Amino acid sequence: MEHNDLARRMAALARELQESRDLQATIEHAVELADKNIVDCDGAAISLVRRGRDMDTPAATDESAAAADRLQVELGQGPCLDAIAERRLVASDDLVDDARWPAWGPRVAADTGLRSALCFRLFTQGATVGALSLYSRRVQGFGEVDREVGGVLAAHVAVAMATAQQVETLGVAVDARTVIGQAQGILMERYDIDAERAFAVLKRISTTSNVKLHEIAQRLVVERTLPKPPQPTG
Known part of the structure; x- marks a missing residue:
């Protein structure tokens, strides 16, 4: 995907996000945009940081994606937690065989059928607010283009969430x-x-x-x- 085309596409998505009525609507719209615009995505979820590594999942495209995020809190391991704490992007080509999350990966695959993931930290200059998770039912379900588009979208989502909060504060x-x-x-x-x-x-x-x-x-x-x-x- 050429840079100019990606820039125009992301600008359009940013405007869509800004038209959401409040923070919750922004989050719900964001997961829908991720699911629609990343071809290999079979489910998307946004989890928000609450206290330390604790988080909740206020929006997901389906129950499988929501369950995958919730299990990370339950088991204390997973790509969202790692993305929030350590890296901007955490990727896994096969959740079953990923040694980083020996309890979470096989459990998610068995319970939901999801097999690969991309998780992006949602942050602004001020703070980390959560993570955007993309899931595929295929091993090696995401390519480089998915990472590029997902990364740009995650940046816009974080800013849209921060803007929604600021606008609400300003009345x-x-x-x-x-x-x-x-x-x-x-x-x-x-x-x-x-x-x-x-x-x-x-x-x-x-x-x-x-x-x-x-x-x-x-x-x-x-x-x-x-x-x-x-x-x-x-």
Whole structure:
């Protein structure tokens, strides 16, 4: 997949994520997008960090994916826990024979039929929030393209979750949040930046121009322009 095509595709996905109404809707939409856009994915789940290595799974595309994540908490081992604690990406081509999780892998395969996995840590500059898990019923079910697309999607999911939390904290209306997501997508395509940096640009302009964030976004969406920074006086 060419870089420009991937960038456009991910920008479109980012805008879709930003249109979700709240944090839970964002998470549910994210697993649906993962399942739909990663061809070899047979199930996806998002687990959130609660305390230390404890986590819960508020969204999954099906019960198999949800069960695979829940078993990691029950058994204290698995790729989600490792992704959250140690690495941005944890991959397994065969859960049955993976020595890293001798209890979890065979149990998951027996209970759910899942045989391979990709787990991506969900994080921003501020914190690790959880993990996005992709599962396949085939051994060696995921290739390099799946890793690339999954990694970019995971980055957008983490930022969308953080944005949802920030917007809720700021008390911005749902319609305003949709416009903010659209503005992020425009900046991402225009300057080839990710969603987190696009949101940071909007916040910085809002602060320096003393104009509300959603008004900055609305102007960008409608007029395709941003306010000029204030000129020094004196």
